[in-house]
Amino acid sequence: QVQLVESGGGSVQSGGSLRLSCVASGITSSNVCMGWFRQAPGKQREGVAAIDTDGSISYADSVKGRFTISQDKPDVTLYLQMNSLTPDDTGMYYCAAVSRDVLFLDDILLAMTTVQSLLDWGQGTQVTVSS
Helix, strand or coil, X not given: CCEEEXXXXXXXECCCCEEEEEEEEXXXXXXXXXXXXXXXCCCCCEEEEEECXXXXXXXXXXXXXXXXXXXXXXXXXXXXEECCCCHHHXXXXXXXXXXXXXXXXXXXXXXXXXXXXXXXXXXXXXXXXXC
């Protein structure tokens, strides 16, 4: 069973930075995509960034140029470096993983977003950005 554990959230002022980590266990295949999602209070969960099995990366338009997703494959650890944070980035951030076999779109973030019910999820880590 896949387990995902996020860490690194916290409270920062606008313009600050945070680095989120997600340690994965129970992943027995290399054919697994991973990504970050977030949910602000009163809003739907949205995709932030994702990495495909071939290393290709996709970002939400709202975070392009500010956030960087990366992956340490031997340890199956996923990271999200977040710079130039704004209050709009406030929310619970979730790590997610899914087999590439159930995805049918080329854009990995869009593909994962459309099948959220099939994703394995972490418990989330809270990010709060104050103005």
